[in-house]
Amino acid sequence: MTKSAGRRHLRRILAVGLTAVTVGALASAPASAAPAAAAAAAPNFGTNVTIFDPSTPVAEIQAKLDAAYAKQVDAEMGTNRYAFLFKPGTYGTDAQPLQIKVGYYTEVSGLGASPNDVVINGKVEVYNRCLADGGTSNCLALVNFWRTLSNLSIKVNGAGQDGCRAGANFWAVSQAVSLRRLNVDGGFTLMDYCTAGPQYASGGFIADSKFGAVTNGSQQQWLTRNSQVTNWSNAVWNQVFAGVEGAPSEAGFPGTPYTTLEKTPLSREKPFLFVDAKGKYNVRVPSAHRNTSGVSWDEDLTSGRTIPLSDFFVAKPSDPEWLINAQLLLGKNLLFTPGVYNIDQTIHVLRPNQVVLGIGHATLTAVNGVTPIKVAGVPGVIIAGVTIDAGTKESKNLLQVGTPGFSISSASNPTTLSDVYFRVGGPHIGKVDTALEVNSDNVLIDHTWVWRGDHGVEGFTEGVNGDTQRWRTNTGRYGAVINGDNVTATGLFVEHFQKYNTVWNGEKGTTVLYQNELPYDPPTQADWMNGKTKGYAGYKVGDKVKNHSLYGAGVYVFNQNNPAIETENGFEVPKRPGVKLHHIMTVNLSAGVINHVVNGEGAAADMTKVGQPVFVTDYPAVP
Secondary structure (H helix, E strand, O other): OOHHHHHHHHHHHHHHHHHHHHHHHHHOOOOOOOOOOOOOOOOOOOOOEEEEOOOOOHHHHHHHHHHHHHHHOOOOOOOOOEEEEEOOEEEOOOOOOEEEEOOOOEEEEEOOOOHHHEEEEEEEEEOOEEOOOOOOOOEEOOOOOOEEEEEEEEEEOOOOOOOOOOOEEEEOOOOOEEEEEEEEEOEEEOOOOOOOOOOOEOOOEEEOOEOOEEEOOOEOEEEEEEEEOOEEOOOOOEEEEEEEEOOOOOOOOOOOOEEEEOOEEEEEOOOEEEEOOOOOEEEEEEOEEEEEOOOOOOOOOOOEEEEEHHHEEEEOOOOOHHHHHHHHHOOOEEEEOOOEEEEOOOEEEOOOOOEEEEEEEEEEEEOOOOOOEEEOOOOOOEEEEEEEEOOOOOEEEEEEEOEOOEOOOOOOOOEEEEEEEEEEOOOOOOEEEEEEEEOOOOEEEEEEEEEEOOOOOOOOOOOOOHHHHHHHHOEEEEEEEEOOOOOEEEEEEEEOOOOOOEEEOOOOEEEEEEEEEOOOOOOOHHHHEEOOEEOOOOEEEOOOOOOEEEEEEEEEEEOOOOOOOEEEEEEEOOOOOOEEEEEEEEEEEEEOEEEEEEOOEOOOEOOOOEOOOEEEEEEOOOO
16 A cells, blocks of 8 residues: 555545544534543542552551452452552551552552652562352462552562461462563562462463562463563463563473563553653553563663653543544543443544553443444554453444454554453353454554453353353354454463354464463353364464464363363364464363364363363474
């Protein structure tokens, strides 16, 4: 496409968007509607955002955080959302450390330009969650989802805690949990070995961070990207490192299932709020880089651009979509404050380089079958820190990036999705055809969890035979469908969809860490057939694709509803020299069978190998 054609294309996108969005949406606006007032000097983020100052007494901060944790520790399907933001300074002392526990839908972040600007003398922790009986008979970390920790330093201090916990910061988590821009001085463990002993966890993600010794322990899979570690203790099934200084070698694979890339093929750090020397709030938007290692902030400010908060429309759950769309069309960026937004008109992101940033796990729920967000085929858009829920009426998509055959993209300025999470069911029945659809070229997906719920609130399973009913009512056919070329995913977690969990049709795609659980709930083998083939692979590369790379991937089976069900292959790809899978596996979680790892090769993950991965080191095999 020529430059002049590209400019015509951009004008066409904006014109179409203006017609589609404003004519219909503004028609429903009150007659008295007026442009949003100029941003106030002190941001109004709403009542669910608390901003701490280092002059605030430690006891007062501790009490506020403890009260929020008490509300959120068991609120897995709740509607409250919280962000706790810390201005530059030090919080806690050696004698009185600040010991933070993080519950569901909670973000804890520093407001410095560097992670070193905010220091927590104490801990920021997640423990095993004890279910049902209130005792320690059912304590685990497998459902410790939806929480964020970023942009600060932790001087690990366990003063006052029991001896088991005193020596390390505990972070026992699973999917939809990110650690970004951290500098940790002291021990850090990704499992809780004190509450009822070590239990499995199913995370997780680290980026742009410095750690000393990390105890992986019972973490089944993890991606660490563009970071620094002095020691990583062990692996369970699938531990992937990309651009990590001090990462362990993969030479012992599969004895120790490490996958180590010296450089990250494509990376872009997530935008972050910070307060400048004049006390003004800004958003730093990092630039994209290729083939990098180590942290972005070690020697200087993270490279990129700074956008004043006044250039953002700060949205709250009460704001109508027509207003949000109007602000985006006027050129504003968008910041979602914590809360649940019921979206009955699609939010259209039409301009290049626009930023949509959520804090405190802002959640957008589809109403009446809409697609909550559509991104035009333009370069440089960033969507970060939002969760998108399916509603009770089927949506075609939850997030659509680009329109097929109609986009402009930039290899140096990719549209980027960072910590964008999808949910189909859980707090209520959900319905969607394809949760995430990427049609644009040159897109970076940097950590996502695309989840069709396998459990949820009372009534979610709808009846005594809940799993069978859920298969019919809580519907999601495809998790992620990638049609664009040159798309990169770093940390792609997709689970429980009813056909292919991931379909990759674009050329020259790259995935660094893939984690998938096949659906638990097909009632019969007939319900889990792909034509004459038993079931759908967890990861499918399109038959026409000539070049694709996948590093560190696992597909797991747990056919809880009918253990007799079989799935033919964990992975299904065209067998060509340019399609390369490195370190892939299938795992039986105790019900059902995956007959082969990839394309009829690899042993069965059956009931004789519960919890034991079946590995294929390279496909096609390296001579």
